Amino acid sequence: MFGDTMRRSKKGLSPLIAAVLLIVVVVSIGAIVTGIVRGMISENKQTVSSKSGEISCSRDVMVTILQIDDQPQICVESGYVYAILENTGSKAVDDFQLVVMGSTGVFRNESISASDRFTIGEAQEFNASYSSVGNLEQVKLVPKIKKAGSSGYHFCSDVAVVYSGLTGCDEI
Numbered sequence: 001m002f003g004d005t006m007r008r009s010k011k012g013l014s015p016l017i018a019a020v021l022l023i024v025v026v027v028s029i030g031a032i033v034t035g036i037v038r039g040m041i042s043e044n045k046q047t048v049s050s051k052s053g054e055i056s057c058s059r060d061v062m063v064t065i066l067q068i069d070d071q072p073q074i075c076v077e078s079g080y081v082y083a084i085l086e087n088t089g090s091k092a093v094d095d096f097q098l099v100v101m102g103s104t105g106v107f108r109n110e111s112i113s114a115s116d117r118f119t120i121g122e123a124q125e126f127n128a129s130y131s132s133v134g135n136l137e138q139v140k141l142v143p144k145i146k147k148a149g150s151s152g153y154h155f156c157s158d159v160a161v162v163y164s165g166l167t168g169c170d171e172i
Helices: 002-009 015-060
Strands: 063-065 074-077 080-087 095-102 106-109 123-129 136-146 153-155 161-164
Touching: 015 136, 063 161, 074 136, 080 136
Parallel strands: none
Antiparallel strands: 063 080, 074 080, 080 123, 095 106, 095 136, 136 153, 136 161
């Protein structure tokens, strides 16, 4: 008899309340997992879009310094770099970054674009100014292509035109 009274006096959760609590816990865990997975997917999506630009650069972009009689058409004079570049790749180039390295520093000109895109098979003359860097040691022209679905550019540094041993323009 004493055992029956104790069993009846125990307080517990009704099956309905237990079911509701179980559903709330399961839905909460599902929401947390969904939030984490969405964050991972968006990070991966950004990585993939940035890597696709790199793949496009190494596969499709190729710019060379035009040569006439085995003489590269690039020179420096009065704080300007002059070059005739040829687009030998399979994709148009939208802009270039000029990097001039010298004995006392580095100068970057972020945009030396011609008036139009640098189309496939085209040769174009470029000139760009640079500030004092001491004795000129190297010039680097980095092609830039527009990112798909964005107003920004992807720098194709892996296919940049790098030239050392620059001469004055009167020597070409």
